[in-house]
Amino acid sequence: xxxxxxxxxLGIYLSNVGKSIHIGGFEIAYYGIVIACAMxxxxxxxxxxxxxxxxxxDLYFDVALYAIPIALVGARLYYVIFSWDQxxxxxxxxxxxxxxxxxxxxxxxxxxxxFYVYVKIKKENFWLMVDTGCVGLVLGQIIGRWGNxxxxxxxxxxxxxxxxxxxxxxxxxxxxxxxxxxxxxxxIDGVSYIQVHPTFLYExxxxxxxxxxxxxxxxxxxxxxxxxxxYLAGYGIGRFWIEGVRTDQLLIPGIGLPVSQVLSAxxxxxxxxxxxxxxxxxxxxxxxxx
Numbered sequence: 586x587x588x589x590x591x592x593x594x595l596g597i598y599l600s601n602v603g604k605s606i607h608i609g610g611f612e613i614a615y616y617g618i619v620i621a622c623a624m625x626x627x628x629x630x631x632x633x634x635x636x637x638x639x640x641x642x643d644l645y646f647d648v649a650l651y652a653i654p655i656a657l658v659g660a661r662l663y664y665v666i667f668s669w670d671q672x673x674x675x676x677x678x679x680x681x682x683x684x685x686x687x688x689x690x691x692x693x694x695x696x697x698x699x700f701y702v703y704v705k706i707k708k709e710n711f712w713l714m715v716d717t718g719c720v721g722l723v724l725g726q727i728i729g730r731w732g733n734x735x736x737x738x739x740x741x742x743x744x745x746x747x748x749x750x751x752x753x754x755x756x757x758x759x760x761x762x763x764x765x766x767x768x769x770x771x772x773i774d775g776v777s778y779i780q781v782h783p784t785f786l787y788e789x790x791x792x793x794x795x796x797x798x799x800x801x802x803x804x805x806x807x808x809x810x811x812x813x814x815x816y817l818a819g820y821g822i823g824r825f826w827i828e829g830v831r832t833d834q835l836l837i838p839g840i841g842l843p844v845s846q847v848l849s850a851x852x853x854x855x856x857x858x859x860x861x862x863x864x865x866x867x868x869x870x871x872x873x874x875x
Contacts, residue, residue, distance in 0.1 A: 587776045590737070591751035592783075604735055615735035617682070623729035624653050631721030634803060638717065644709065645718065652699040652718075656692040657682070663691020667835035667844055688835065689726060690848055696722070712810035719816040720803065723796045726788070726820075733785040741782025741830035743769050748786065751778040761832045782830050791823035807867040814856040814863075821853030 590599045605614045628649045632642035664686045665672055665679050672679050700718060704711040733739035737756045743765045754762070754770065754777040766779040798819060799812050806812055825846055828834060834843040 586756050587753035588756070589753060589776065590734075591778065592748065593751060594747050594749055602735065616732040619732035619735065620687070620729050623725040626728060627721035627725030629721075630724045631718050634717050634720050638803065640713070640717065644707070644714070645721075648700060648703045648714070648718075651703060652696045655699045656696040657687070659695025660687040660689060660692030663688040663694070664835065667837075688845070690845055693722070710809060712813065716803070716806070716809060716812035719813045720796065720799050723792050723799060723816060723820070727792045727796065730785045730789040739785045739831065739833060741784045742766065742832055743780060744782045745780065746782070748783055749780050750783040751780050753777065754779055758833075763832055784827050784831050787827050788823065791827070792820065795819040795823065808863050811860060811863065814860050817852045818856035818860065821849040821856065825849040825853065
């Protein structure tokens, strides 16, 4: 398998991008390393924000001990459920997370449920904690998407745009390759390349913008829960359009619509409406108190 990755219009040519490293006889996937770094750095940011907003950072470390592993399970289950045809005849591959196959929405849902249970037990403020936790979550998503880069996955259809990415045909899953990609197949130095949208990159960069907005409003929010709703709206809007160009969409059985695109639209619209309603209510209360 050829290990090169090319961004021809940016003049970037990477000749040897491996999928794993070997340490002491053990093979460690870059995907796993990236995900681990994403979780650790995301937690560190959430704890930093907690300290800046006069909360106890240890609360976030404690809940992360439960939320991170449960989120990983949730992300994997979500992916497997909507990719069942890929696993039904070989169930052992459900455990092969290092091959990729984590759906962020499954992880978010599992993490939020974990937060809710933890907060109820500890009698803390749920909305305040998810406001803080989602900031770390976004950073984790920014970093975690680069695991898809090493795995040559989560890309879109054919494009000749500025950010077009070329991947060796023998390095990607056949199910992710469309006829349009084959029609524009390029052979360079004897290697056949497909040219695609680097949607993992789009999402990572989009989330940088989301993170900056969340950090800006952290001390300017009008009510607890507003930052979390901003996250749902911001990420949902970005994911909606990015999902539209991906070739590895998870589809709703019997309907054929991309599940993450539908969920993104629902969450984004719902979050925007709730922000509008809650802000209007907060403004009314402030005027009444004056």
